[in-house]
Amino acid sequence: MRTTRLLVAVASAAILLTSTAATASAAGVHHYVALGDSYTSGPFIPIQRSDPLGCGRSTANYPSVVAAALHPAVFTDVSCAGADTGSMTGPQKVSFNGTNAPQLDALRLDTDLVTLGIGGNDFDLLGRLIETCPGLRAGAPTGNPCEQHFTVNGVDTVQMAITAIQPRIEAVLATIHQRSPGARVIVVGYPRIAPENGYCPDVLPFAEADYAWLNRVESDLNAALADAAADGAAEYVDTFGPSTGHDACARGGSAWINGRNQNIFAAAAYHPLQAGMAGVAAVVLKVLR
Numbered sequence: 001m002r003t004t005r006l007l008v009a010v011a012s013a014a015i016l017l018t019s020t021a022a023t024a025s026a027a028g029v030h031h032y033v034a035l036g037d038s039y040t041s042g043p044f045i046p047i048q049r050s051d052p053l054g055c056g057r058s059t060a061n062y063p064s065v066v067a068a069a070l071h072p073a074v075f076t077d078v079s080c081a082g083a084d085t086g087s088m089t090g091p092q093k094v095s096f097n098g099t100n101a102p103q104l105d106a107l108r109l110d111t112d113l114v115t116l117g118i119g120g121n122d123f124d125l126l127g128r129l130i131e132t133c134p135g136l137r138a139g140a141p142t143g144n145p146c147e148q149h150f151t152v153n154g155v156d157t158v159q160m161a162i163t164a165i166q167p168r169i170e171a172v173l174a175t176i177h178q179r180s181p182g183a184r185v186i187v188v189g190y191p192r193i194a195p196e197n198g199y200c201p202d203v204l205p206f207a208e209a210d211y212a213w214l215n216r217v218e219s220d221l222n223a224a225l226a227d228a229a230a231d232g233a234a235e236y237v238d239t240f241g242p243s244t245g246h247d248a249c250a251r252g253g254s255a256w257i258n259g260r261n262q263n264i265f266a267a268a269a270y271h272p273l274q275a276g277m278a279g280v281a282a283v284v285l286k287v288l289r
Contacts, residue, residue, distance in 0.1 A: 054094030173232030
């Protein structure tokens with residue numbers, strides 16, 4: 001009888017320990033996959049990975065910082081500069097004759113965390129602004145020549161593009177859930193490029209009234225991402241608000257975003273600095289925890 005009771009007690013303890021271990025394991029992250037464009041990959045931020053080099057994927061980008069804090073069993077970062085929503089399901093050609101595989105191919109049935117930062121390259125949205133706006137400033141330095149340029153017959157073509165981006169994000173989220181049905185999916189918004197107030201034409205050479213327009217464009221894009229997340233059973237993480245005061249014009253080393261001057265040892269022009277990646281990671285981790 002005593003032997004039977006002892007065996008029952010040992011078995012009960014083993015079951016309890018197994019249950020506790022399973023609970024602890026479930027609380028952690030097994031397989032984390034990071035998807036996204038250059039605002040996720042971090043071109044020129046040291047140290048750059050070479051798989052492929054043309055993706056500008058940094059070991060100090062926000063997914064890497066998040067992974068270092070969460071200690072997932074497996075971390076897969078397939079973010080790539082120049083990626084758009086089409087790069088999620090199709091291969092992407094990059095510089096130096098490289099190819100980044102379809103990013104969603106990194107997903108597995110056991111993937112339990114996905115971060116997604118995408119949308120700004122669809123219709124070359126942000127690229128067109130960065131390429132066009134600085135060149136228009138000289139003709140109307142206090143006006144809004146860039147906003148006028150992208151308004152055709154009274155129609156805001158940038159807003160039209162943003163409206164068309166949202167269903168593309170929703171489609172990506174639907175595919176993520178199909179491939180990794182147990183994953184927690186986080187849609188990460190874009191941090192602030194221009195300040196709320198003031199100007200810094202030496203760093204951000206937009207016409208003065210175009211600063212407010214650039215902020216509206218980013219806000220509208222982020223709103224589209226938030227709405228897509230809500231419709232796509234994902235969580236949206238706002239980095240636009242938390243990056244206030246850390247825009248490209250910020251002084252004293254507090255900027256999260258690089259200005260017009262490309263720095264091959266720090267960050268691409270108009271892209272996050274290492275401090276920006278750390279800042280975004282902190283916002284993401286706050287939500288995850």
